Amino acid sequence: MTLKEKYGGKALVAGASEGIGAAFAEYLASEGMDLILIARREGPLNRSGDDLEKRYGVNVKCIPCDLAEEDTQQALEKELAGMEIGIMVYNAAVSYIGPFMQDTPDNQTRAVQVNIAAPLRLVRHFGEKMLERRRGAIILMTSMAGLQGSGFLSLYAAGKAFSRVLAESLWYEWKSQGVDVIGCCAGATSTPGYTNSRPAKKNLFAPAVLRPDQLAAECFKRLGKQPSFITGRANRIASCFMHRIIPLKTAVNIMGDNIRKMYGIDDRMSR
């Protein structure tokens, strides 16, 4: 059965203009699904939408908006109220790399809005309609950073833990009601966002970097079969070591040390 047959003909990708979100959009278009694409920057979003329409002959509606704004979240729900969304992918994220106390309160509020409040709201909105129809799928993008405490990525990691646990919990609650939920737990993936963060140093525990299209294909292969998954074999092996073999304290130290080295963070900056 195709995705379209199983879940319906329309999908929404929140955070869709580039990187992993664009790869999800392309995968869904290649399956013949019409799309609603959301991101802040109108130019890249429209270009991506036009390109998918031309190449796959699907209908694409682009909605440029900032998911950090509560009014926007509300307006989106109204605008999309009558639409039957078969698959919802929540991919947008705010990530700050650095000492917790050096991030601004405003930026931290934005991170909570984009990484926690908006996915919660959209899951509730679309989940309710999917449950009524007894079909649908929700994919929440999360991260290996959220599998344990991750110093210098603290709020981002906490938000990603929220999304993963929410996905896993709803997978259980909704699996008998025709709605599939999955947490897609990514390791390093070659996106503009990842490259722009300029990870400097590699070491023994540095993750294997996947391509966004590999990640999207793996996610659709696992959708409906498990509550969450870690992308890529090398990442799964690293996670097995970090979460099953060594003590939590060691894992948290390794993660914090790696991030500090990768991004050249000075300990004195933490205070």
Ligand SMILES: NC(=O)c1ccc[n+]([C@@H]2O[C@H](COP(=O)([O-])OP(=O)(O)OC[C@H]3O[C@@H](n4cnc5c(N)ncnc54)[C@H](OP(=O)(O)O)[C@@H]3O)[C@@H](O)[C@H]2O)c1
């Ligand atoms: N890349 C990695 O190595 C990696 C690793 C682990 C987890 N992840 C997760 O995978 C997801 C995608 O990562 P990525 O690297 O592809 O991210 P990205 O390059 O930063 O792209 C994120 C997408 O979301 C949109 N977006 C960001 N903030 C938004 C906002 N406030 N409102 C609406 N749209 C917004 C961006 O477009 P605009 O800028 O135009 O808004 C873009 O289309 C994220 O959830 C990230 O946490 C990525």
